[in-house]
Amino acid sequence: MKRITRLLNGSKQPKSSKRNIKNSCTPLAVPLMPSTNIEPSLYKGPDYLTLQKIKEKHIVPCIQQYYKSPILIHEGKMQWLFDHKGKRYLDMFGGIVTVSVGHCHPKVNEEAKKQIDKLWHTTNIYMHPNLYEYADRLTSTLPGNLKVVYFLNSGSEANDLALLLARVYTKNYDIISFRNAYHGASPYVMGATGLSMWRFEIPLALGIHHAMNPDVYKGLWGGKYCRDSPVQTTRDCDCTNGYCQAADNYYGQLEEVFKYSLPRGKVAGIIAESIQGVGGVIQFPKGFLKKAFELVRSNGGICIIDEVQTGFGRTGEYFWGFEGHGVVPDIVTMAKGIGNGYPLSAVVTTPEIAELLGHALHFNTFGGNPIATAVGHTVLKIIKEEKLQENSEKIGTYLLLELSKLREEFDIVGDVRGKGLMIGVELVADETTKQPLPAKHFVDIWEDCKEMGVLFGRGGFNANVIRIKPPMCITKEDADFALVVLKRALQNHYNNHKPL
Structure with missing residues (x-):
C-alpha cells in the first residue's frame, strides 16, 4: 500500500x-x-x-x-x-461517548418513566431519596476519601466547578493543563482546553498553563513500550518493559513549567484526562501522571481527573480510567456516560475540599434532579448486572488487536x-x-x-x-x-x- x-x-x-x-x-x-x-x-x-x-x-x-x-x-x-x-x-460513537449502556435501554426507560409519574423536580433544597441513594452508590465506586458529590448537568459545568474548588482550597491561582486537552466549552474551562479550534479570541486562559502533551506517537519521545494498551506504537525507543524513559522526558518538560511559568512554583492544581478524548484518544506514557501528581502536590496543588469520557467501565480493566495510572486524584469530574444520554454530571471530592464551598452560596437548580438521579442509579446497576465493564475489555481488546493489523x-x-x-x-x-x-x-x-x-x-x-x-x-x-x-x-x- x-x-x-x-x-x-x-x-x-x-x-x-x-x-x-x-x-x-x-x-x-x-x-x-x-x-x-x-x-x-x-x-x-x-x-x-x-x-x-x-x-x-x-x-x-x-x-x-x-x-x-x-x-x-x-x-x-x-x-x-x-x-x-x-x-x-x-x-x-455512542452519541459522542455518552450512550454507555445502550440507546433507550429498557431498564433505564422504565425507571425514568416511573419517576416522571411521581415527581419531576424539587431542587435539592428539599430532601429526596434518589439523590442520597445515588450519591451513596456512586461514591462507593471510588477509592480513598473521594466521598462527597456535587451533581450538575454537563461536563463543562463539572470541570468549571473543579477548577473553582482547586483555587479556593489551595488559595493559589495557577492551573496546569495539557496541550491537546479538551475540558469543555464554557468560558472558564475553555481556558483549560488546549485545542485552538475550541477557543474564541477573548481573554480565556488567565492563570492556566498548557504543558507539553506527552504523546508517545507524535511527540518528541515514545515508542513500543510506553502505552497501557494492547497496541503500541511502531516507534523504537530506549524504554524497556519495566521503565519508560519517555515518561521521564515529558516529566522534565512539566518541571520546566514550574520553573519558568509559575509564581515561586506554586500551583492551584492540575487537570488531566485519563485518556484524551476529543484530542484523538491520546494516552500518556506509563508512570507519567503519577510523577506529575507528586510534583503538583509537593508545590501546594491538588489533582483533578476528567473522567467525562473514560469513566464507568469504558476502559475495561478499571471502572475509572485514572486507576490505570496508579493514582488517586483529589477531585474527579464525570458526565456523558453517567446518565446514558440524560443530562447529568458530577464532581466527587474529599470532605475537606468540599467544605470550602460553604464559604459562599453556591447552588445548581437542576443538580440532583429526581429523574436524573434515578437514571444515573439505574446505569450503575446495569453496568454491574450486564457486565458491561468486562464486555468493554473483551470487545475493546479484540477490536484494538484487529485494527492494529490494518497498519x-x-x-x-x-x-x-x-x-x-x-x-x-x-x-x-x-x-x-x-x-x-x-x-x-x-x-x-x-x-x-x-x-x-x-x-x-x-x-x-x-x-x-x-x-x-x-x-x-x-x-x-x-x-x-x-x-x-x-x-x-x-x-x-x-x-x-x-x-x-
Whole structure:
C-alpha cells in the first residue's frame, strides 16, 4: 500500500514495498449487517427539507452536523440507530461517548418513566431519596476519601466547578493543563482546553498553563513500550518493559513549567484526562501522571481527573480510567456516560475540599434532579448486572488487536491506540513524518463507512483520527461488522486513488 502514501504526497511510486499490494487490493465481500429483531416505528415528523430550512433559519451556525448529507436520526435501540427512512446504523460513537449502556435501554426507560409519574423536580433544597441513594452508590465506586458529590448537568459545568474548588482550597491561582486537552466549552474551562479550534479570541486562559502533551506517537519521545494498551506504537525507543524513559522526558518538560511559568512554583492544581478524548484518544506514557501528581502536590496543588469520557467501565480493566495510572486524584469530574444520554454530571471530592464551598452560596437548580438521579442509579446497576465493564475489555481488546493489523495493510493507518472501548485510529498521508491524511481523503473514508451502515466519530487536532467509542453493549458480531466496513472503506479509497 505504499502507493497510496506516495500518491497523496505527489511522489513517485517506489520500485518495491514491504507490503503486499496485490493482497491488499483483493475485493472484499459486501458487508452484511448483524441481524436484529428490532423494528423502528414509522417516522411521522416534518420532512427532511423542511427541517433543513428550519435549521438554517433558527439554529446557530456553529452547530455543524456530521456528514455531507446529515442523518436525520429518528430512533435508537441499544447499539443501533435508525434514520427517518428506517435505515439502520451501528453506532460506534455512542452519541459522542455518552450512550454507555445502550440507546433507550429498557431498564433505564422504565425507571425514568416511573419517576416522571411521581415527581419531576424539587431542587435539592428539599430532601429526596434518589439523590442520597445515588450519591451513596456512586461514591462507593471510588477509592480513598473521594466521598462527597456535587451533581450538575454537563461536563463543562463539572470541570468549571473543579477548577473553582482547586483555587479556593489551595488559595493559589495557577492551573496546569495539557496541550491537546479538551475540558469543555464554557468560558472558564475553555481556558483549560488546549485545542485552538475550541477557543474564541477573548481573554480565556488567565492563570492556566498548557504543558507539553506527552504523546508517545507524535511527540518528541515514545515508542513500543510506553502505552497501557494492547497496541503500541511502531516507534523504537530506549524504554524497556519495566521503565519508560519517555515518561521521564515529558516529566522534565512539566518541571520546566514550574520553573519558568509559575509564581515561586506554586500551583492551584492540575487537570488531566485519563485518556484524551476529543484530542484523538491520546494516552500518556506509563508512570507519567503519577510523577506529575507528586510534583503538583509537593508545590501546594491538588489533582483533578476528567473522567467525562473514560469513566464507568469504558476502559475495561478499571471502572475509572485514572486507576490505570496508579493514582488517586483529589477531585474527579464525570458526565456523558453517567446518565446514558440524560443530562447529568458530577464532581466527587474529599470532605475537606468540599467544605470550602460553604464559604459562599453556591447552588445548581437542576443538580440532583429526581429523574436524573434515578437514571444515573439505574446505569450503575446495569453496568454491574450486564457486565458491561468486562464486555468493554473483551470487545475493546479484540477490536484494538484487529485494527492494529490494518497498519500492515494500509500505509494511511498510522496508529491504533486506546484501551477498552476508548479507541482511536489515526490516518496519515506519510507514515514516517506522520503528516495527517488530508481532510478530503479522510472524509471519503468516513462517509463510505456511513453509507455501509457504521457511524464512527472523528477527532484529533487535525481531525484525522477515527474515534471508536460505542455503547458498551456491543457484541463481537458488531465489532466484526465494523472492522469489515472500515477495511472495505480503506480498500475503496485505495482503489479510487491508485496511480494509473
